[in-house]
Amino acid sequence: MNSSYEILDILSINNQEYKIYYQKKKHYQRNTYYHFKGDYFLITSYYKINKAEAIEVVKKYALKLYKKGYLASKNELEIHILGKSYKINNNSIIYKNKLVNLNELDEFLIKDLYAILLERFEFYRNLMEVDSSYFLTIKNMKSCYGSNSRKTHKISLSTMLFPYSLEIINAVIVHELAHCYYFNHSKDFYNIVFKYCPNYKFLHQKLRRKIYQ
Numbered sequence: 001m002n003s004s005y006e007i008l009d010i011l012s013i014n015n016q017e018y019k020i021y022y023q024k025k026k027h028y029q030r031n032t033y034y035h036f037k038g039d040y041f042l043i044t045s046y047y048k049i050n051k052a053e054a055i056e057v058v059k060k061y062a063l064k065l066y067k068k069g070y071l072a073s074k075n076e077l078e079i080h081i082l083g084k085s086y087k088i089n090n091n092s093i094i095y096k097n098k099l100v101n102l103n104e105l106d107e108f109l110i111k112d113l114y115a116i117l118l119e120r121f122e123f124y125r126n127l128m129e130v131d132s133s134y135f136l137t138i139k140n141m142k143s144c145y146g147s148n149s150r151k152t153h154k155i156s157l158s159t160m161l162f163p164y165s166l167e168i169i170n171a172v173i174v175h176e177l178a179h180c181y182y183f184n185h186s187k188d189f190y191n192i193v194f195k196y197c198p199n200y201k202f203l204h205q206k207l208r209r210k211i212y213q
Helices: 051-067 102-127 166-178 187-196 200-209
Strands: 005-013 016-024 033-036 040-045 078-081 084-087 092-095 098-101 135-139 146-148 154-158
Touching: 005 040, 005 051, 016 051, 033 051, 040 051, 078 102, 084 092, 092 102, 098 102, 102 135, 102 166, 146 166, 154 166, 166 187, 166 200, 187 200
Parallel strands: 016 040, 135 154
Antiparallel strands: 005 016, 033 040, 078 084, 092 098, 146 154
């Protein structure tokens, strides 16, 4: 976890622990935001927050997620890869006829899925006429789903995307490639995004709500 993150508390829900992290944003944002990242909660704010009140907000948020079935018992958990579910047994899954431990899953999938994601990246890079100097990496990022470096021309996708269908991942790829033209989130930027991904808004909502298919 990035050193700029502060642990505020640890929630114990249905035999699982979820850390609550807080990040003080350096750049202005209008509101304080509460995020569920699958295995932890993240609070981001430009302003100084009341930590006790923020923790209570997260607890109420976690209760809603639990009631909706997002925080299942550890023995009932499933994991998703490219939108397909896999049963967890003894902290492992059977994936492509291989027993893969969850502690090693991200590194395993970085190698296993790279060719698929590279093909999607190259398809959209060519379609959107982005310079060939831009290249793809996959990283274990926890604060964002993708990034685009203007300096190095490196576009990175997060391992947090692995649970989602390729259609949803395509939307993230288009988003990051659009930044090759506009390094902001202006109207012009989104005009490019929607040109190459007309249902981007729908897919982005799936991403935010952790709907994997």
